[in-house]
Amino acid sequence: MFEDAVKRYVENNNQMYKDGIFRKETYISHESMIRKLVGYNESRDVPITYLYQLDRLFCNDFLDYIHLTLGNSPLYRNNCLVFIKAFCTFCVEKGLMNENPAKGVKPYKRNLIEKRRKVIPPAIVRQIGEHLLRHDKHFLLACYLLYYCCVRPIEQTRLKLQYFNLKDCTLTIPAEDSKNRRTQTVTLPKKVILLMLDLGVFNNPPHFYLFSNELLPGSVQIDRRLITIRWSRLKKELKLDDDYTFYSLKDTGITEMLEKNLSNISVRDQARHSSLAVTDIYTQRRKKADKHIVDLDGAL
Template identity: 45%
Template sequence: MSKKMCSENSSTSKKSGNNPNLTNQSGVQAARQFDFPRYRENAAGGYIEFYAYDPEKGKMRRKRIKLNRIKGITNRRTYARRVIKRLTEQLNNGWNPWIAKDTGDLIVFEEAIKRYEAHIEKMLASGYFRKETYDGYKSYVKIMREYISKKRPTYYVYQFDRKFCVDFLDYVFIERNNGAQTRNNYLNFLRVFSGFLVDKGYLKSKPTDGISPISKRLYKKERECIPLEVVGRIADYCREKEPDFLFACYLLYYCFIRPVEMTRLKVCHFNLKACTLTIPGELSKNKTTQTITLPKKVIQYGIEIGIFSAPIDDFIFSYRLKPGREEIDPKHFRDHWDNVRRALNLKKEWKFYSLKDTGITEMCDRKVAPRHVKDQARHSSLAITDIYLQKSANKASGNRDIIGYDGAL
């Protein structure tokens, strides 16, 4: 190699970015780091080499361009000078050999995630998202960050591609050992997040397009109905060991109130004289105010443990599942259920929410009119639900079939 060429390479190599061991940089500036190209020769021939930051590896990585196809040492060195000049210009302008696009268009992935978090926080504050919806999205983001940290360093939005999504879903389904439904829930989150990135102009298309959920026909529902004799054992145990939790079990079994709705119910929502419970729209899943029937068994037990003696603005479940001023997390019900499940050695498929499925099944088996069951359950399709809501909207009192109803719990 000529002295002139060696001198050129020696002076340019002092520019910032010539550290091949640099691993802790982040942001777009990291992708712009490089070591100036140099021409080298060995027994195998001539080549150009330089280092540039590889976002996939999270460090500087060597790039080699072989020039053996150029015959003659003089021709090869002349050609190398032209290539080095062109490469240097490209590198100075933000080109990166490990990225399929110019670094000038790069968006830092963590910044995109933070913007998404700000978006869902605004949606919650504005009332467009329910608290459980917001909590769900926050949980998905947390696990995605966990995956990035443990399995797949991801620095820029362009790396959020189809392979990322497929591998992340495998991580959720296989490595974290979640069920098929959970895997499908994460796929739905990735679709929503992809749509957000497209809307903001970070991506041109959704990387989730073409990724299919696991068909519901191919997996067994994790939650099962509980045999009635087991339901009786649960009632006996709770009456002795978990009396306050038993009232939550009653509301789920007889009234089909979702756990998250239970945490928002107050004493004032109960009409003991009419044997009804009204769930305001702002507290319910479908944002519609609905009135259901309270069986006398539920009312009598609530009176027995002092639920309806509390101030009317108290939540019926607060600290230790007793009435109080503080709203609790639905996780409290799952924790109490886990205590019951361990004490009675119940199957893991028998979830707390299984009481709702079991209660509806028993009510149907006990020949309660189907339309009354659907009214009470509030879980039919929107079209059918609207019909039943219209019929029950002006009810002055609870349904007679359900008021006197006494099931296995």
């Protein structure tokens, strides 16, 4: 029965989260996806009852529902395809289905999906920096960490003060808090350190999160959306282009590092690119601070 399969999938998702195999955001994402799948089935003129009715046509119709009916992006449609494949794989592994009907469904090609973020011109980056320096230094620190250190929003919400080494000018993100589940060290430019000292963040206990309620250090881990909400508010205040997303700061920072003729290896380590697993075969990953990045002073 379709309903029984959904129930078992939800129970498995709950257990994986309790066992620490799934992170909170992964757990929430799976819960959201399964609700959308159930919601789609209930919206059909004739909902399916048995798992054998979950065929390739059902999968394609579900994806059209996500993309066309609900108006989600092509990229989100691809994410839902990953989910429906995973759900069907789960059913096959549990002996509930004989084969995965979503296996042959193709995602939209990534090169055909326009990336809705772009590099921010230096003049606008300076405008952002000057505005936040006057009005919101704690959010400026979040921007610095993305721009100079390529620390993603979800990772920023997990940062604890004990991860920072001011003497060595480094930030080490443990595997359990890194998006790619690898312990990695990046360089902290002096500009970032000076702002942190100015804000007095290290006057707090080392186990405190760098960003808690109101983006101040504290014991409560916040939702990453609170950071991106701040960015949305900033865009309205400065009337910035909609295509300038918070993540645009990462692209902009990387671009600036390359334009300042930092070595590709330095930028690779600082950005923790997804290709690092390949490049690590040929080049030993950085374990110490990069002297060029320590003195980096960009437009922000």
